[in-house]
Amino acid sequence: MIELPVSTLYGPANLPYGVFSAPGDPHRRIGVAIGDQVLDVAPLADSHGAAELVPLLAGPVLNPLLGAGRRAWTELRERLVEWVHGPADVLRPHLLAAADVQLHLPVEVGDYVDFYSSEHHARNVGQIFRPGSEPLSPNWKHLPIGYHGRTGTIVVSGTDIVRPCGQRRGEDGPEFGPSARLDIEAEVGFVVGTGTRMGEAVAVGDVAEHVFGLFLLNDWSARDIQAWESTPLGPFLGKSFATSVSPWVVPLDALEAARVAPPPRDPPLLPYLRDVDDRGLNLELEVALNGHVVSRPPFATMYWTAAQQLAHLTVNGASLRPGDVFASGTVSGPEKEQRGSLLELSWGGTDPIPLLDDATRTFLEDGDEVTITATAPGTGGIRIGLGEVRGRILPARP
């Protein structure tokens, strides 16, 4: 077996998929992260008795593999485990140093739905925007609230984010200019594999048939633009300028040891949303601003699970395509230092967040860099990593 760095988060229990290109070669290929290396999967499969899998690994995105369905996913993962545990000579010709390759957006996204599934987040936002009134809307505990986001501005980790301009409320009517309340939302995005036809609903127990895996997602948000535009049809330009995702898609199969019971549901749910098994996930997120950790959001506290989100999303007969993405919404835990947005961490800008060297922030300044990372329990007691989603703020264009 190949040697792996001690305490790597990319051991044989993880094996996440991504899309990479090697230096001087624009060809986008499917890779698997192992230790601090990237495995070029297609040629390995081709030369080691898995030629039937090669068409699914042709790139330039994971979509053919996503659309191939659970049986193909399981078969490929079993072969990968075999190869990784086998003689190092088999793997070695197909390994590249992760530091040398460029990682790309792993998925061509069809539709992107963003949910709002952390009760702590929804309560915080409600209290900040409507102090004194009930923070949760009457529907919140009956269905996972969600809306469609823009897919054409989903970018891979490392892409710079230009500060958006737009309208906001001013003292004498609306004003136009660069957003003054630019924020992040630390989220987990679920990547759909097997699609459905229009008119079909996915049962809450069938999530693993349709969801391939997950990545981290930063739903950049311009709070001043969002606040002015969102009545009555919801967020639009306050979100649509950019959404960043981490490059490695961790398969659901790698997260069996991370499954936990979601929080108790009260009031009881309509039958189509009732949990059939534990589909909460014990992912531990970490948000760093300019290298300083400002929050550790616990995904296990999410009220609605991916299984419930998918059942809800399709209960009206809306079809799924391989490459669709649905995201959790901001992950915020019950504690102050577990909040997944600056809006919450600075309580609407009233309570600056301490950084290093006496610096503070309410919202993002030009040049700021945000990095969201996460880990989870893997099989065999070894932690696995979800990688990182990172982005730096560039000044608004004149």
Place this chain on the structure above:
Amino acid sequence: MIELPVSTLYGPANLPYGVFSAPGDPHRRIGVAIGDQVLDVAPLADSHGAAELVPLLAGPVLNPLLGAGRRAWTELRERLVEWVHGPADVLRPHLLAAADVQLHLPVEVGDYVDFYSSEHHARNVGQIFRPGSEPLSPNWKHLPIGYHGRTGTIVVSGTDIVRPCGQRRGEDGPEFGPSARLDIEAEVGFVVGTGTRMGEAVAVGDVAEHVFGLFLLNDWSARDIQAWESTPLGPFLGKSFATSVSPWVVPLDALEAARVAPPPRDPPLLPYLRDVDDRGLNLELEVALNGHVVSRPPFATMYWTAAQQLAHLTVNGASLRPGDVFASGTVSGPEKEQRGSLLELSWGGTDPIPLLDDATRTFLEDGDEVTITATAPGTGGIRIGLGEVRGRILPARP
């Protein structure tokens, strides 16, 4: 010149693009509607000195042509006008009877934004849902309100629509079942051609550089599902089950004679939304329910134009891709018989709409068929047609 039916809406002033397949041949090809025939464009271009245009006409969708940009669109349209006015022998080998071909979804849609740009519609909806309070939200006259819709459930005219199931408000908490308030929204959809990069905004005067053309759109809406889910993030499952579009994309170039001044804007707009020329369009829509005309919505009454919608949609730096679609929102005029939704026509279900043979409707029943058509002034005083978007309601799946 080929002979055309008297008073055809598809004369040489129109020349809309679509995607068709011939009987017994699944190959999807680009067609142009002429009279009651469809012109198979690619082989004609190939054999008549326009081989350079053939790659743009390869199908199975219009996207390569959309992405080729205005110069290519103009060149192709000039050649089409030439061929249509030339000897009938040139065209004849490439013409198929429209009745014999199957029409398909003409565009692979990247992102779909639905606006809310009719003041009459917004006022009606406000009065129906919030009687006694101000019907327009404070932002309505300052920016075109919009939100992202689902692209994977956009279907071509003629596709049956399964009645969606979902949650709605009940007397003792939420209930689940088939929507009891299934509705239509008569809209016009604009098809984006030339894309942009992230961080770029499209100026309000540059709409014709980026918009290729338009089609009709029926934004099917389940009002009971929508009413319960939409706070605080907007419509989701009440809309995402299906959106139907007409098969022929009418180029903006065919609509020069339809341009009119939009309604006066009061209060004045921020500079990025100020009209630079008349971009209202004098399209006359007609809505028929089971063959009986129930409404004639006038598009010329729309408060926000496509130019303003596109400028707004991109002002935050959101990028465009060829095949993106943005829709007008329900087209409703000032008169009762000009309303573009059953919600308005039946005033929230309180005032049934008379049909033929003493039948009435508030919302759609199973088996109902809705057809939206439209015409516009074309050059030379000859009216042109936008075709139709049609759909029949199938019962909910058990």
